[in-house]
Amino acid sequence: MQSAGHPVAGVDYPQTFQVMDEWFRSDAACRDYIRQLRWPSGFACPHCGAVGAPWAMAGGWLRCRVCRGETSLTAGTIFEGTRKPLRMWFLAMWFVTSQKNGVSALGLQRVLGLGSYETAWTWLHKLRRAMVRPSRDLLSGAVEVDETYVGGPEDGKRGRETESKAIVAVAAEKSGRGPGRIRLRRIGDVTADSLLPFVQSAVAPGSVVHTDGWRGYAGLAEAGYQHQVTVISGGSDPAHEVMPRVHLIASLLKRWLIGTHQGGIQHQHLDYYLDEFTFRFNRRRSRARGLLFHRLAQQAVAVGPAPYRAIVNPADSNGSTMAGE
Ligand SMILES: [Zn+2]
Numbered sequence: 428m429q430s431a432g433h434p435v436a437g438v439d440y441p442q443t444f445q446v447m448d449e450w451f452r453s454d455a456a457c458r459d460y461i462r463q464l465r466w467p468s469g470f471a472c473p474h475c476g477a478v479g480a481p482w483a484m485a486g487g488w489l490r491c492r493v494c495r496g497e498t499s500l501t502a503g504t505i506f507e508g509t510r511k512p513l514r515m516w517f518l519a520m521w522f523v524t525s526q527k528n529g530v531s532a533l534g535l536q537r538v539l540g541l542g543s544y545e546t547a548w549t550w551l552h553k554l555r556r557a558m559v560r561p562s563r564d565l566l567s568g569a570v571e572v573d574e575t576y577v578g579g580p581e582d583g584k585r586g587r588e589t590e591s592k593a594i595v596a597v598a599a600e601k602s603g604r605g606p607g608r609i610r611l612r613r614i615g616d617v618t619a620d621s622l623l624p625f626v627q628s629a630v631a632p633g634s635v636v637h638t639d640g641w642r643g644y645a646g647l648a649e650a651g652y653q654h655q656v657t658v659i660s661g662g663s664d665p666a667h668e669v670m671p672r673v674h675l676i677a678s679l680l681k682r683w684l685i686g687t688h689q690g691g692i693q694h695q696h697l698d699y700y701l702d703e704f705t706f707r708f709n710r711r712r713s714r715a716r717g718l719l720f721h722r723l724a725q726q727a728v729a730v731g732p733a734p735y736r737a738i739v740n741p742a743d744s745n746g747s748t749m750a751g752e
Contacts, residue, residue, distance in 0.1 A: 440721035447521050447720070457513035458487055458500055464728045465500070473498055504728040505553040511546075515539055519550050520727065524719035528687045529703060555699035557727040558706035565631040566608055569601040569655075571670050572626055572638050574617055575677035577684065578692060593694045595680070595701065596625040599672040601637075606672040608709050611680070611701040613694070619643045623650060639670070680704055 434440055441447035451457050462470065470489060471478045474496030481489035487500040501507045506516055522530050522538055530538070536547035576592035596614050600607030610629035614621040622643040630636055632651040638644040640658035647654040657669045683704055684692060692700055710719055 434718065434721050436715060436717060440715075440717045440724075442715065442717040444521065444525065447517070447717070451514050451517045454487075454513045455483075457517055458483070460517075460724070461500055461504070461506070461513070461728055462489070464725050465504070472496060505557050506727070515541075516550070517724075520554065520723050521720055523551070523554055524723050525716045527707075528683060529707065531688055552696070552699055554723065554727065555703045557723055557729075558702045560726060566598055566600050566610060566629055567631040567634050568607075569635040569637060570598050570630050571601065571606075571673045572596070572598045572622075572630070572636055572644070573670050573673040573677075574614070574622075575673070575680070577681060577697065578694070593697050595677075595697075596622065597673045597676050597680075598626065598629045599676050601672060604671075606676060609676055609705055611676075611705050613697050613701065617641065617643050619646050623647070626650070626652070637670070676708070679708070 436442040437446070441450050451460070469478050470481050472481070472491035472494060474491060475494035477491055477493035479492060481491055481498070484490050484497065489498045489500055490496070491498070499507075501509070506513060509516065518539060519535060522535060530551070532544060532548040532551055535541070535551060536544050539547070541547050573596075575595050575597055577595050578592050594614050594617060596612050598610045600609070612625050612629070614625060619642070623646055626636060626644075626647065627650060630652065633653070635653040635655055636644075636647050637655040637657065638647070640656055644654070644656070659669055680701075684700060688700065706723075710722075713719060
């Protein structure tokens with residue numbers, strides 16, 4: 428495997444399903460790949476610091492040749508504690524990244540022949556957690572910011588009042604006439620206490636932030652942004668013309684949630700779907716699906732494990748999870 432910055436097709440990642448299928452026939456092959464992703468410049472023993480190829484032991488354990496200390500290959504990754512062959516995880520990562528809109532839990536259960544729907548559902552949530560790059564860059568330049576409402580009844584409620592819908596804050600870079608990179612985050616309400624922290628976690632200071640005249644955005648200039656306000660008055664200039672990018676994102680998000688996942692997503696799980704949508708959207712121009720597989724695998728070995736219980740009942744943290752790359 429080459430440098431993490433410029434992975435090469437056919438060397439660092441498989442470019443087709445056939446190649447992927449051949450590369451990852453055995454668990455040993457999957458373990459080799461994980462090892463190179465975790466230690467791209469060679470295994471470094473966490474016990475004694477020695478650098479050098481370890482002995483590969485049964486069960487995916489690595490034994491240091493210097494101190495003989497053992498290290499679990501999958502500890503701290505999303506594969507930690509799995510009882511299924513790693514090959515099945517690799518197939519799951521391939522299906523998730525090779526299909527334009529991703530795959531539903533039912534679809535994954537069918538294609539992998541998994542015995543239970545819950546397993547497929549949990550795997551997808553673990554993979555979604557790996558879609559957030561911990562050290563992602565902030566959006567910059569000119570950025571549209573608005574909120575949208577997801578789920579619940581399609582009509583009846585208007586404006587910013589909502590009961591059953593989740594509120595999702597949307598930030599979209601202006602890139603020509605269309606959107607560049609995006610960030611999404613579920614927020615508990617539309618007060619400044621929710622909106623300002625969202626902008627600060629998504630957009631670099633000094634950027635132009637374009638919003639409507641909602642008072643929740645009033646503190647942006649004080650927070651170090653160039654605040655561009657377009658007051659949307661009833662009648663003229665509908666919101667989708669003034670803020671075309673965030674409204675495009677919002678409608679694509681809703682279509683994806685209904686189309687791929689049949690809607691019906693509980694609010695506390697929505698954060699992870701936002702992560703997946705953002706991962707896909709920000710890489711929508713990537714022609715190499717295998718590269719997406721590689722990025723997902725890279726992040727899958729870099730994040731902490733997410734036990735089933737933590738996924739089913741995440742602390743309702745009022746949107747502290749930030750959807751990013
Ligand atoms: Zn050692």
